[in-house]
Amino acid sequence: MIPEEIYQKIVRYAVKAPSGHNTQPWQFARNEDGFFIKPDFSRALPLADPLHRELFISLGCLAETAMIAAQYYGYQPSVQIPDSADTIKISLQKDETTVPPDLYPYINIRQTTRNLFSGKTIPTKDLSVLQDVAGNGNIRRFTGQNEIQQFSPYISMANAVQMGNPAFKKELIQWMRFSEKEAMQKGDGLYTACSGVPSMGRMMGSLVLKSFVNAASENKRYLKQLENSAAVVLFTSSGDRAEDWINTGMIFQRFVLTATRLGLNYSFLNQPCQVAAIREKMISGLGLNSEFPQLIIRLGYSARMPYSFRRQASLRP
Numbered sequence: 001m002i003p004e005e006i007y008q009k010i011v012r013y014a015v016k017a018p019s020g021h022n023t024q025p026w027q028f029a030r031n032e033d034g035f036f037i038k039p040d041f042s043r044a045l046p047l048a049d050p051l052h053r054e055l056f057i058s059l060g061c062l063a064e065t066a067m068i069a070a071q072y073y074g075y076q077p078s079v080q081i082p083d084s085a086d087t088i089k090i091s092l093q094k095d096e097t098t099v100p101p102d103l104y105p106y107i108n109i110r111q112t113t114r115n116l117f118s119g120k121t122i123p124t125k126d127l128s129v130l131q132d133v134a135g136n137g138n139i140r141r142f143t144g145q146n147e148i149q150q151f152s153p154y155i156s157m158a159n160a161v162q163m164g165n166p167a168f169k170k171e172l173i174q175w176m177r178f179s180e181k182e183a184m185q186k187g188d189g190l191y192t193a194c195s196g197v198p199s200m201g202r203m204m205g206s207l208v209l210k211s212f213v214n215a216a217s218e219n220k221r222y223l224k225q226l227e228n229s230a231a232v233v234l235f236t237s238s239g240d241r242a243e244d245w246i247n248t249g250m251i252f253q254r255f256v257l258t259a260t261r262l263g264l265n266y267s268f269l270n271q272p273c274q275v276a277a278i279r280e281k282m283i284s285g286l287g288l289n290s291e292f293p294q295l296i297i298r299l300g301y302s303a304r305m306p307y308s309f310r311r312q313a314s315l316r317p
């Protein structure tokens with residue numbers, strides 16, 4: 001058994017990982033040589049993520065973060081994902097020779113930055129560092145406005161589907177945290193300040209979201225974000241099962257921690273992956289053939305935004 005104190009430290013770091021709508025859909029359970037990570041389906045998003053695809057990607061982000069933290073505390077981690085993918089097993093071996101991983105300090109600094117970016121281009125050497133981190137066949141990179149703008153029709157079509165669905169908006173409102181007080185108390189969800197929106201009460205916030213946030217306003221916001229992005233990165237996988245989603249999450253987390261180390265910011269343009277019909281269109285439009293699109297992010301340089309909150313992780317002995 002790893003000491004309780006170390007286990008808790010690893011978990012405290014691991015939960016800094018990103019998750020869809022900041023639902024933090026995970027549970028931990030300790031075992032003889034490490035711990036298990038399990039999905040918490042009570043925190044799923046039936047409208048935004050009906051197949052739990054992003055839920056499992058989030059678990060992959062968590063697993064990767066946990067392993068980096070474990071290395072920092074002198075353990076060599078290994079991960080096992082069973083076929084059912086209902087549990088991720090992280091085994092830890094004490095290793096005096098383990099050096100602190102270079103990504104560890106960036107676990108705390110990483111954030112989803114929804115600001116506009118400066119338009120500054122990314123040095124080629126940094127793009128190749130990121131390519132190496134992602135490995136072959138897991139990402140497609142788009143730079144220059146001609147390439148980047150290929151995403152705008154898919155984003156607009158997906159916004160129309162999502163924003164035209166009152167149930168989708170209802171789910172979004174349920175996970176919105178409209179003030180610092182609410183965000184802190186709940187320790188989860190989408191804190192409005194992280195998107196540059198001023199604090200307001202829940203009643204007012206819900207009303208504003210219902211009445212003024214629509215496909216047109218979302219298109220305007222996202223297309224402006226595309227315009228000043230230095231690059232767009234599409235994460236793909238060769239399969240489309242829970243195990244593939246967990247793997248994408250692990251690769252993604254290493255990628256964004258490295259981007260953070262390089263002084264880059266990122267945020268998501270995921271809608272085209274979230275709406276099944278638009279995802280299909282994108283597969284044929286971008287000639288993806290045998291690859292499944294999982295996540296889309298934009299990269300660039302920007303000031304940081306307020307950080308989102310985390311709840312106390314559910315720890316089982």
Ligand SMILES: Cc1cc2nc3c(=O)[nH]c(=O)nc-3n(C[C@H](O)[C@H](O)[C@H](O)COP(=O)(O)O)c2cc1C
Pocket residue numbers: 016017018019020021022054055057058061110111112113114189190267268269270271307308
């Ligand atoms: C699988 C996944 C999907 C996400 N999708 C979106 C998205 O479509 N739009 C968005 O603005 N943020 C998206 N996020 C970012 C989360 O909202 C964010 O990670 C969470 O609010 C916590 O904030 P942080 O990343 O700054 O720690 C996604 C994150 C993950 C892991």
